[in-house]
Amino acid sequence: MNYPLYIRSAPTENELKFHYMVHTSLDVVDEKISAMGKALVDQRELYLGLLYPTEDYKVYGYVTNSKVKFVMVVDSSNTALRDNEIRSMFRKLHNSYTDVMCNPFYNPGDRIQSRAFDSMVTSMMIQVC
Amino acid sequence: MADAALFEFLHMEMVAELWAHHSDPGPGGTPLLTLLRQIFSREHRTSLYAVLGQKMSLSVLEGMGFRVGQALGERLPQETLAFREELDVLKFLCKDLWVAVFHKQMDSLRTNHQGTYVLQDNSFPLLIRMASGPQYLEEAPKFLAFTCGLLRGTLSTLGIKSLVTASVASLPTCKFQVVIQKT
Numbered sequence: 001m002n003y004p005l006y007i008r009s010a011p012t013e014n015e016l017k018f019h020y021m022v023h024t025s026l027d028v029v030d031e032k033i034s035a036m037g038k039a040l041v042d043q044r045e046l047y048l049g050l051l052y053p054t055e056d057y058k059v060y061g062y063v064t065n066s067k068v069k070f071v072m073v074v075d076s077s078n079t080a081l082r083d084n085e086i087r088s089m090f091r092k093l094h095n096s097y098t099d100v101m102c103n104p105f106y107n108p109g110d111r112i113q114s115r116a117f118d119s120m121v122t123s124m125m126i127q128v129c
Numbered sequence: 130m131a132d133a134a135l136f137e138f139l140h141m142e143m144v145a146e147l148w149a150h151h152s153d154p155g156p157g158g159t160p161l162l163t164l165l166r167q168i169f170s171r172e173h174r175t176s177l178y179a180v181l182g183q184k185m186s187l188s189v190l191e192g193m194g195f196r197v198g199q200a201l202g203e204r205l206p207q208e209t210l211a212f213r214e215e216l217d218v219l220k221f222l223c224k225d226l227w228v229a230v231f232h233k234q235m236d237s238l239r240t241n242h243q244g245t246y247v248l249q250d251n252s253f254p255l256l257i258r259m260a261s262g263p264q265y266l267e268e269a270p271k272f273l274a275f276t277c278g279l280l281r282g283t284l285s286t287l288g289i290k291s292l293v294t295a296s297v298a299s300l301p302t303c304k305f306q307v308v309i310q311k312t
Contacts, residue, residue, distance in 0.1 A: 045210060045211070046210070046211060063211070064203070064207075065206040065207075065209065065211055065212060065287060066202060066203055066206075066286045066287055066288065067288050094207065095207075097203070098203045098204050098207060101199065101200050101203040101204070101286075102200040102203070102204060104196070108199050108286075
């Protein structure tokens with residue numbers, strides 16, 4: 001059962017389109033996770049890489065050991081963004097999510113309302129856009 | 130080194146604090162206690178309060194351990210690769226979790242390969258200062274409740290629903306039994 005803990009987009013027009021893309025990409029994430037379980041190759045990385053390319057966007061995925069999924073949608077025209085930069089963005093997201101989990105005032109499963117998490121995401125989006 | 134002592138003292142105080150209220154409940158109390166007061170006579174009441182109170186304190190301790198376990202389940206495996214199967218998760222509990230919290234590894238892990246695991250610690254740090262042998266055996270459960278919750282919480286974050294119980298035959302050796310709940 002997948003439900004969003006946190007979702008944010010910029011620019012904010014056409015937000016629903018981004019929400020829809022993230023939702024459909026979850027199927028691809030689930031495919032990759034189950035493929036990982038059966039793989040004979042020692043492929044157990046958390047970073048899932050490019051999930052699927054569309055004409056306008058590239059979608060990247062990352063899954064934690066606790067099966068929390070991070071999905072990132074980036075404009076295709078942004079060719080300057082390289083793989084290791086995407087990886088480091090996911091690592092930052094993972095670290096901030098872990099901090100949220102360790103906050104005693106946070107109830108696991110709730111929507112994330114931490115301001116610290118918000119400002120980390122904002123600064124990351126500003127750097128890219 | 131000081132970190133280990135800090136957690137041990139905190140844990141001791143948690144148990145002591147939760148048990149301090151069991152001797153004399155007083156005229157107040159929850160609606161449940163008021164109702165029971167009316168049903169049962171005086172002689173039966175004290176022991177009933179004691180049993181109820183103890184059950185509640187044990188579940189409070191277990192609940193605290195559970196929340197801490199949930200957070201540790203997110204923080205500790207952060208840099209490690211994805212777990213391939215259930216046994217890997219249990220090994221993670223015995224090595225990484227135990228070292229992070231108790232600065233030692235679990236001494237043995239056994240399984241029936243059908244969802245039940247027994248984790249044995251031959252010198253459990255929370256019991257080791259108490260006794261060495263059968264003394265204080267009745268007191269041991271309260272010092273294990275938090276840790277049972279800790280195991281259950283970590284398993285829960287890693288996607289495994291379980292039931293964790295602990296048993297002591299002779300301090301400071303204790304066994305944690307983890308039974309995986311199939312949904």
